[in-house]
Amino acid sequence: MGIIGIDIPQLNEEQDIEVEVRxxxxxxxxxxxxEIFYWxxxxxxxxxxVECIRQLVNSYDRDWDLAHLGLPTDDYIPITFRKKRNLKG
Structure with a gap:
Protein backbone atom coordinates (compact mmCIF):
# COMPACT_ATOMS: atom_id res chain seq x y z
CA MET A 1 0.00 0.00 0.00
CA GLY A 2 1.30 3.46 -0.86
CA ILE A 3 1.46 6.13 1.77
CA ILE A 4 0.40 9.74 1.40
CA GLY A 5 1.12 12.19 4.22
CA ILE A 6 -1.81 14.43 5.15
CA ASP A 7 -1.39 17.31 7.58
CA ILE A 8 -3.95 17.19 10.38
CA PRO A 9 -4.64 20.53 12.06
CA GLN A 10 -4.12 20.75 15.82
CA LEU A 11 -3.55 17.45 17.60
CA ASN A 12 -6.29 17.02 20.20
CA GLU A 13 -6.91 14.37 22.82
CA GLU A 14 -8.94 12.32 20.34
CA GLN A 15 -9.58 12.85 16.65
CA ASP A 16 -11.62 10.73 14.23
CA ILE A 17 -10.57 11.33 10.64
CA GLU A 18 -12.36 10.22 7.47
CA VAL A 19 -10.40 10.25 4.23
CA GLU A 20 -12.03 9.69 0.86
CA VAL A 21 -9.77 9.08 -2.13
CA ARG A 22 -10.15 8.13 -5.76
CA GLU A 35 -5.25 8.93 20.25
CA ILE A 36 -2.88 10.47 22.75
CA PHE A 37 -1.67 8.02 25.38
CA TYR A 38 0.09 9.25 28.47
CA TRP A 39 2.92 7.06 29.68
CA VAL A 50 8.46 0.09 23.92
CA GLU A 51 6.69 -2.44 26.13
CA CYS A 52 4.17 0.23 27.12
CA ILE A 53 3.37 0.97 23.46
CA ARG A 54 3.03 -2.76 22.78
CA GLN A 55 0.54 -3.06 25.65
CA LEU A 56 -1.44 -0.01 24.53
CA VAL A 57 -1.72 -1.26 20.95
CA ASN A 58 -2.55 -4.84 21.96
CA SER A 59 -5.28 -3.71 24.35
CA TYR A 60 -6.87 -1.28 21.85
CA ASP A 61 -10.23 -1.90 20.15
CA ARG A 62 -9.84 -4.93 17.81
CA ASP A 63 -11.76 -3.10 15.06
CA TRP A 64 -8.73 -0.82 14.60
CA ASP A 65 -5.18 -1.54 13.39
CA LEU A 66 -2.02 0.39 14.22
CA ALA A 67 -1.29 2.86 11.41
CA HIS A 68 1.39 5.18 12.79
CA LEU A 69 3.34 6.00 15.94
CA GLY A 70 3.84 9.72 16.42
CA LEU A 71 6.80 11.45 18.00
CA PRO A 72 6.79 10.75 21.73
CA THR A 73 7.27 13.43 24.36
CA ASP A 74 8.27 13.04 28.00
CA ASP A 75 4.56 12.81 28.88
CA TYR A 76 2.76 11.05 26.01
CA ILE A 77 2.82 9.43 22.58
CA PRO A 78 0.27 10.05 19.80
CA ILE A 79 -0.82 6.84 18.08
CA THR A 80 -2.85 6.68 14.87
CA PHE A 81 -5.13 3.72 14.24
CA ARG A 82 -6.86 2.75 10.97
CA LYS A 83 -10.35 1.20 11.00
CA LYS A 84 -10.30 -2.34 9.66
CA ARG A 85 -12.14 -2.62 6.38
CA ASN A 86 -14.81 -5.15 5.61
CA LEU A 87 -13.44 -6.94 2.53
CA LYS A 88 -16.70 -8.76 1.72
CA GLY A 89 -18.37 -8.19 -1.62
Whole structure:
Protein backbone atom coordinates (compact mmCIF):
# COMPACT_ATOMS: atom_id res chain seq x y z
CA MET A 1 0.00 0.00 0.00
CA GLY A 2 1.30 3.46 -0.86
CA ILE A 3 1.46 6.13 1.77
CA ILE A 4 0.40 9.74 1.40
CA GLY A 5 1.12 12.19 4.22
CA ILE A 6 -1.81 14.43 5.15
CA ASP A 7 -1.39 17.31 7.58
CA ILE A 8 -3.95 17.19 10.38
CA PRO A 9 -4.64 20.53 12.06
CA GLN A 10 -4.12 20.75 15.82
CA LEU A 11 -3.55 17.45 17.60
CA ASN A 12 -6.29 17.02 20.20
CA GLU A 13 -6.91 14.37 22.82
CA GLU A 14 -8.94 12.32 20.34
CA GLN A 15 -9.58 12.85 16.65
CA ASP A 16 -11.62 10.73 14.23
CA ILE A 17 -10.57 11.33 10.64
CA GLU A 18 -12.36 10.22 7.47
CA VAL A 19 -10.40 10.25 4.23
CA GLU A 20 -12.03 9.69 0.86
CA VAL A 21 -9.77 9.08 -2.13
CA ARG A 22 -10.15 8.13 -5.76
CA UNK A 23 -7.59 5.85 -7.32
CA UNK A 24 -8.04 5.36 -11.07
CA UNK A 25 -11.62 6.59 -10.64
CA UNK A 26 -12.47 4.14 -7.87
CA UNK A 27 -13.60 5.82 -4.67
CA UNK A 28 -12.44 4.44 -1.33
CA UNK A 29 -12.97 5.69 2.19
CA UNK A 30 -10.61 5.20 5.11
CA UNK A 31 -11.19 5.97 8.76
CA UNK A 32 -8.42 6.91 11.15
CA UNK A 33 -8.32 7.73 14.81
CA UNK A 34 -5.55 9.65 16.54
CA GLU A 35 -5.25 8.93 20.25
CA ILE A 36 -2.88 10.47 22.75
CA PHE A 37 -1.67 8.02 25.38
CA TYR A 38 0.09 9.25 28.47
CA TRP A 39 2.92 7.06 29.68
CA UNK A 40 1.17 6.55 33.02
CA UNK A 41 -1.77 4.93 31.15
CA UNK A 42 0.12 1.71 30.44
CA UNK A 43 -2.17 -1.27 31.17
CA UNK A 44 0.64 -2.86 33.20
CA UNK A 45 3.00 -0.22 34.59
CA UNK A 46 6.49 -0.43 33.16
CA UNK A 47 9.49 1.83 32.68
CA UNK A 48 10.10 0.31 29.22
CA UNK A 49 8.31 2.60 26.77
CA VAL A 50 8.46 0.09 23.92
CA GLU A 51 6.69 -2.44 26.13
CA CYS A 52 4.17 0.23 27.12
CA ILE A 53 3.37 0.97 23.46
CA ARG A 54 3.03 -2.76 22.78
CA GLN A 55 0.54 -3.06 25.65
CA LEU A 56 -1.44 -0.01 24.53
CA VAL A 57 -1.72 -1.26 20.95
CA ASN A 58 -2.55 -4.84 21.96
CA SER A 59 -5.28 -3.71 24.35
CA TYR A 60 -6.87 -1.28 21.85
CA ASP A 61 -10.23 -1.90 20.15
CA ARG A 62 -9.84 -4.93 17.81
CA ASP A 63 -11.76 -3.10 15.06
CA TRP A 64 -8.73 -0.82 14.60
CA ASP A 65 -5.18 -1.54 13.39
CA LEU A 66 -2.02 0.39 14.22
CA ALA A 67 -1.29 2.86 11.41
CA HIS A 68 1.39 5.18 12.79
CA LEU A 69 3.34 6.00 15.94
CA GLY A 70 3.84 9.72 16.42
CA LEU A 71 6.80 11.45 18.00
CA PRO A 72 6.79 10.75 21.73
CA THR A 73 7.27 13.43 24.36
CA ASP A 74 8.27 13.04 28.00
CA ASP A 75 4.56 12.81 28.88
CA TYR A 76 2.76 11.05 26.01
CA ILE A 77 2.82 9.43 22.58
CA PRO A 78 0.27 10.05 19.80
CA ILE A 79 -0.82 6.84 18.08
CA THR A 80 -2.85 6.68 14.87
CA PHE A 81 -5.13 3.72 14.24
CA ARG A 82 -6.86 2.75 10.97
CA LYS A 83 -10.35 1.20 11.00
CA LYS A 84 -10.30 -2.34 9.66
CA ARG A 85 -12.14 -2.62 6.38
CA ASN A 86 -14.81 -5.15 5.61
CA LEU A 87 -13.44 -6.94 2.53
CA LYS A 88 -16.70 -8.76 1.72
CA GLY A 89 -18.37 -8.19 -1.62
Missing amino acids: VNGIKKQYNYRV DQCPFPTEDR
